[in-house]
Amino acid sequence: MADQPIVQVKDLAVGYGSTVILKDINFDVRAGEILTILGGSGSGKSTLLKHMIGLHRPLSGSIVIDGTDIVTAQGQQWLDVLRKIGVAYQSGALFGSMTILSNVALVLEEFTDLPREAIEVIAQMKLKAVGLQAAAYKMPSELSGGMRKRAAIARALALDPKILFLDEPSAGLDPITSAQLDELVLELSRSLGITFVIVTHELPSIFAVADRAIMVDRESKTIVADGRPKDLRDKSEHPMVRQFFNRRLEKVDA
Amino acid sequence: MEDTEQATYRLETGQGAQATLTLKGRLDHDGTASLWRPCMRELRALRPKQLTVQVGQVEYCDGAGIALLMEIQRIQADSGGRAEIRDLRPQFRQLMALFEIDHQVLPPKPLGPLANAIHNIGRWAAGLFFDFTAQVSFIGEICVKLLKTLFHPASLRRSDTFLMAEKAGVNAVGITALLGFLIGLILAFQSAAAMQKFGAEIFVADLVAIALFRELGPLITALVLASRSGSAFAAELGTMKVNEEVDALVTMGLDPVQFLVLPRLIAAVCMLPLLTMFNLLFGLIGCGVVMTTWDVPISTYIERVSEAATLGDVVGGLAKTFVFGTLIAGIGCLRGLQTGTGPSAVGDSATRAVVSGIIAIVVADGIFAVVYYFLGI
Structure with a gap:
């Protein structure tokens, strides 16, 4: 079970209009794995994530999530896929007019027949799991950046997804908060067996959480590295990958 | 599964x-x-x-x-x-x-009805007071800076002013003209019913011309500007406030009122009279269309209008638009700069700009009516 690919990306090309941002993207995500998507600013890693969660249509190729191709999925099939995934956006994207608890409870109210009291308990459970139970009745604007990101993760967890997509979870956070967030990811992965796909460029968190990393590059517009972060750092033949992982500027001569 | x-x-x-x-x-x-x-x-x-x-x-x-x-x-x-x-x-x-949770966190207790009422009254009164002082100080600030700009015209962002004039004025010509045309048409039709009983169709021209010049033209155009541009000013400045752009201006040593408010204010004040003229022209055309259907010759209609409406009516009406323009732009910008935080803040500012703008216009119009009455205009 652990080695079964839960997400399969095949020959994917993404872009806007006639501008190709990434092409020939091929990779699998195995169930239970923590995969990070890396790349410099503007390399298209967030774009890749947005395609993987179906927000944008790819130029070509397929993205299969747990057996369903989301490029062609429609109607009920599409909704079924959405119930298997959870997404936490970069700035949290919490609904500002609702309390944190209502943010988490929203999908439970819309998609399940659970009674009100059950939803309340579940929402509080999810908030407790990310350490935010005490802030349940606060508004998003009253929370700090790190708390908002954790609340966003709790909201993404509401329907017990199999796969959780995180867009730059540690961007803009201090190292301690960022490390706490990494710990949370590891804990959720260990205890719930959730598969994580994380877009990031924070080196410490990559080494702390990632089982595997893939790196996309703006120049070659495709994946330039795929492997364990440590191996990529020490053994990669690609100079840019080594630079990235060692945080160094080397002159790359042709 | x-x-x-x-x-x-x-x-x-x-x-x-x-x-x-x-x-x-x-x-x-x-x-x-x-x-x-x-x-x-x-x-x-x-x-x-x-x-x-x-x-x-x-x-x-x-x-x-x-x-x-x-x-x-x-x-x-x-x-x-x-x-x-x-x-x-x-x-x-x-x-x-x-x-596992050992206890459920309960929602904060709401205040009792009495405490809540007192709380609300206090908030409302304080809000009213602070709003009033903010408006007074804003008016003062604008006056001082307008005077400064008068002595140093180079300090005005000319390109911004023209851009605003285009957005608030030129782009609104179509809707103002359409509204004017329809109002003229409707007014003529409605008054015709009564006038025809006395065989006095020709006096419809008097009625429509005076009503348009003195009241309806300036008022309707001002309402169009308030809902079109007053809200836009508030939303624009509000978004800039939320994005910390206003703070950036301040730390760069640029005064937000000078930089953002004056171009809009000047543009609105200059554009509203012009728009009103369009409105009036098309109002008369609308009325004229109705008159021609009753076989009144165009020349007779034009003669009647020029006889009925004095220059005082036209100038009195247009004079009001300068005040309306100031109110609309000023209130729009003030609401924009007062924008708070949160996702609905910008929308709230835009709403408040339109609401207070319309109230201000109507109140000002009432004051004008009283003043004109005593001046005999």
Whole structure:
């Protein structure tokens, strides 16, 4: 079970209009794995994530999530896929007019027949799991950046997804908060067996959480590295990958 | 989903006050939803002292299932009994450890009705007071800076002013003209019913011309500007406030009022009279269309209009638009700069700009009516 690919990306090309941002993207995500998507600013890693969660249509190729191709999925099939995934956006994207608890409870109210009291308990459970139970009745604007990101993760967890997509979870956070967030990811992965796909460029968190990393590059517009972060750092033949992982500027001569 | 067995429960009473609750199948969101209510009802009715929850045959359990188990424990604790969960599979036990909550956080208590009323009255009064002082100081600030600009015209952002004039003025010509045309047309039709009884159709021209020049033209155009541009100013400045662009201006040593408000104010004040003229022209055309259908020659109509409306009517009407323009732009910009935080803040500012703009226009129009009456204009 652990080695079964839960997400399969095949020959994917993404872009806007006639501008190709990434092409020939091929990779699998195995169930239970923590995969990070890396790349410099503007390399298209967030774009890749947005395609993987179906927000944008790819130029070509397929993205299969747990057996369903989301490029062609429609109607009920599409909704079924959405119930298997959870997404936490970069700035949290919490609904500002609702309390944190209502943010988490929203999908439970819309998609399940659970009674009100059950939803309340579940929402509080999810908030407790990310350490935010005490802030349940606060508004998003009253929370700090790190708390908002954790609340966003709790909201993404509401329907017990199999796969959780995180867009730059540690961007803009201090190292301690960022490390706490990494710990949370590891804990959720260990205890719930959730598969994580994380877009990031924070080196410490990559080494702390990632089982595997893939790196996309703006120049070659495709994946330039795929492997364990440590191996990529020490053994990669690609100079840019080594630079990235060692945080160094080397002159790359042709 | 693989070989799903429906979630079921069975509550059996044993010796004494003991009971066994057996849960089976998939305790996912759907399964839990189906048995939550009946299970809780039975449990509450039975109130066993000692409850054994047998979950060995639960083959799948997610957050909802854990919530169910926790709620069972809570109900038992509330009724003074005990609950023991038996044979929970290890992988679900981990889930339970992660999600377990020892107490529910309750929503903050709302104030009582009386306290709430007092609270609201206080807030409202304080809000009114602060709003008033903010408006007075804003008017003062604008006056001072307008004077400065008058002496140093180079300090005005000319390109911005023209851009605003285009957005607020040129782009609004179409809708103002259309409204004017329709108002002229409607006014003529409505008054015709009464006038025709006396065979006095030609005096419809008097009525429409005077009504348009003195009141309707300036008022309608001002309302168009308030809803089109007053709200736009508020939204634009509000977004800049939210994005910290206004703060950036301040730290760069640029004054937001000078930089943002004056171009808009000057553009609005210059454009509103021009728009009003368009409105009036098309109003007269609208009325003229109706008149020609009653076989009144165009030349007669034009003669009648120029006889009925004096220059005083036209100038008196247009004079008002300068004040309306100042009010609309000033209020729009003030509301924009007052924008708070949060996702609905910009929308609220735009709404407030339109509402206070319209109120200000109508109040100012009333004052003008009284002043004109005593001046005999």
